[in-house]
Structure formats: C-alpha cells, structure tokens
Amino acid sequence: MRTLIIFWAFFLFPFTLLAQSGSDALSQVTLAMANQNWDKATVFFHKAVAADIAKSEMYYWTEVDKNSTVCPLLARELALSYQNARNYDKAYLFYKELTQMQPSNIANLLACGNMEMLRGKEKDALILYEKVIEIDRDNLSANIFVGNFYYLSAEQEKEKIETDFKKISAPTRMQYARYRDSLNRVVATGYSKAKQYLQNVLQHFPSVEAQKTLDKIQLIEKAINR
Known part of the structure; x- marks a missing residue:
C-alpha cells in the first residue's frame, strides 16, 4: 500500500518533483561555477534544462556572469533545447547570444541563420550566411x-x-x-x-x-x- 501511495503521488504531482529536480541541479551549477569547474557546471545545467527550461533560462539571465568561460556553454544548452522543442524564437535568441560572444564561430552563425530561416526571415538569414562566407569562402x-x-x-x-x-x-x-x-x-x-x-x-x-x-x-x- 505504501508503494502504491508513493507511485500515485508521483503521478499526481510530477511537475512539482521535476521542478525540485531542476532546482537541485541549478544549486549544483552554482557550486560548480564557484569552483570554476565549467564541465561539471555544464553537466548539471543540462539536467536543469531538461527538468525545467523556463527556470533554467531565468537562472542564466540572472545568475551567470556573461563574461565567464562557462556562459557560452550554458547558452548553447538552452539554444539546443529550445531548438529541439521547436521553439525557434527562443532558440534564435540564444544562438544570437552565442554569435555576439563568439562572432567568428561558424557553427553558431550557421545555427543562427537556420533559426532565422525557420522563423520565416530569409533576408536576415542571408546576412548571417554571408558572414559565414566572409570567414570561410568555401563553406x-x-x-x-x-x-x-x-x-x-x-x-x-x-x-x-x-x-x-x-x-x-x-x-x-x-x-x-x-x-x-x-x-x-x-x-x-x-x-x-x-x-x-x-x-x-x-x-x-x-x-x-x-x-x-x-x-x-x-x-x-x-x-x-x-
């Protein structure tokens, strides 16, 4: 009976449990960043995004030093997650963040251009693809x-x-x-x-x-x- 109650509680309140899981992961991100353990911070942030992407995005905007080494890694996690969820406006926002942090990174420019295409903004995508060609003529x-x-x-x-x-x-x-x-x-x-x-x-x-x-x-x- 106890097992059944625990199972039923999880069935009824999955979002509460997921939110708690996301909060725990973000706490681990904070600790890892304090220790400048960027790989560990990225791993825990990936878990946080999977559990609660909205809370993770808010954490990114309010808690992450935009000049830190880990910032592009976390932005990429959000960009990929939103892209996989087909939220192309949000994905574009974070790919744009990445192009501003790393303006010569071809992968970021291509991804940003692809999001513009998916958002129906072909002329804006053209500008990004032309930037890629300026960097790599044969892309x-x-x-x-x-x-x-x-x-x-x-x-x-x-x-x-x-x-x-x-x-x-x-x-x-x-x-x-x-x-x-x-x-x-x-x-x-x-x-x-x-x-x-x-x-x-x-x-x-x-x-x-x-x-x-x-x-x-x-x-x-x-x-x-x-």
Missing part, C-alpha cells in the same frame, strides 16, 4: 543557401518584369528598351550572384541540384542576350 552550407537565395530572388524579379510588360498592349520602343534593360539588370545582378555561389558549391561538392540551377541560369542568359 558549403552557406554557399548553397546564398546561391539559391539570389537565384529565387532573381526569378521573382524577372517574373514581375515580364508580367508588367505583358500588360502593355502596344509597347513603344522606349518601353521595350526599358523592359530589356530591366531583364539585363536582373541577369547582371541576381543571376550573376547566384552563379558565383553555386559554382563555388560545385568546386567542392558534386551537387546535382546546383548544376540544374546553373543550367537554368545559362538558358535564361542566352534567351535575354540573344
């Missing part, structure tokens, strides 16, 4: 993203130019010249940029998709320049 993930971004942007712009021109029933020579200039501008900017990054992809990885996109760009260039 495969960044070149794929940037190349495809410029290609799709050029496709959208080209489609708008062609749609607007088709609305003119009897275009004048001046209107036709402007139409051709607009298409040439898209080729010289958007498509040209896309080629640059996608060709860089092929230099390091035999991507079938990148080659298909480059073939499409070549056909577009021939059609516009004829």
Whole structure:
C-alpha cells in the first residue's frame, strides 16, 4: 500500500518533483561555477534544462556572469533545447547570444541563420550566411543557401518584369528598351550572384541540384542576350 501511495503521488504531482529536480541541479551549477569547474557546471545545467527550461533560462539571465568561460556553454544548452522543442524564437535568441560572444564561430552563425530561416526571415538569414562566407569562402552550407537565395530572388524579379510588360498592349520602343534593360539588370545582378555561389558549391561538392540551377541560369542568359 505504501508503494502504491508513493507511485500515485508521483503521478499526481510530477511537475512539482521535476521542478525540485531542476532546482537541485541549478544549486549544483552554482557550486560548480564557484569552483570554476565549467564541465561539471555544464553537466548539471543540462539536467536543469531538461527538468525545467523556463527556470533554467531565468537562472542564466540572472545568475551567470556573461563574461565567464562557462556562459557560452550554458547558452548553447538552452539554444539546443529550445531548438529541439521547436521553439525557434527562443532558440534564435540564444544562438544570437552565442554569435555576439563568439562572432567568428561558424557553427553558431550557421545555427543562427537556420533559426532565422525557420522563423520565416530569409533576408536576415542571408546576412548571417554571408558572414559565414566572409570567414570561410568555401563553406558549403552557406554557399548553397546564398546561391539559391539570389537565384529565387532573381526569378521573382524577372517574373514581375515580364508580367508588367505583358500588360502593355502596344509597347513603344522606349518601353521595350526599358523592359530589356530591366531583364539585363536582373541577369547582371541576381543571376550573376547566384552563379558565383553555386559554382563555388560545385568546386567542392558534386551537387546535382546546383548544376540544374546553373543550367537554368545559362538558358535564361542566352534567351535575354540573344
């Protein structure tokens, strides 16, 4: 009977027990940080995050020295946990923290860019991926993203130019010249940029998709320049 009561109490009050577990782990984090045992602090913080991520986040903001060695390790724990929970806004917040602490860390920049993509902020993601390429010109993930971004942007712009021109029933020579200039501008900017990054992809990885996109760009260039 005693065993049944203990089991039932845990079933009824699991959150209380988990919160207590999280508090105990955070107490161990405090002790480990006081002893500058960063590995131990990270292990206990991982346990605290698993038990109560909200309390662990509050602990991070209020109790952790942002200039300490352990701070990026704890921020990463929160970023990964929120990412796994598909809370991309929170995950982005902590990956952004990491990029500010370690601005040349490619893994952090890529992760932050990925969160921006998942949040539907492609232009902000572009800035982060371009930063990666500034640090590592041959980074495969960044070149794929940037190349495809410029290609799709050029496709959208080209489609708008062609749609607007088709609305003119009897275009004048001046209107036709402007139409051709607009298409040439898209080729010289958007498509040209896309080629640059996608060709860089092929230099390091035999991507079938990148080659298909480059073939499409070549056909577009021939059609516009004829």
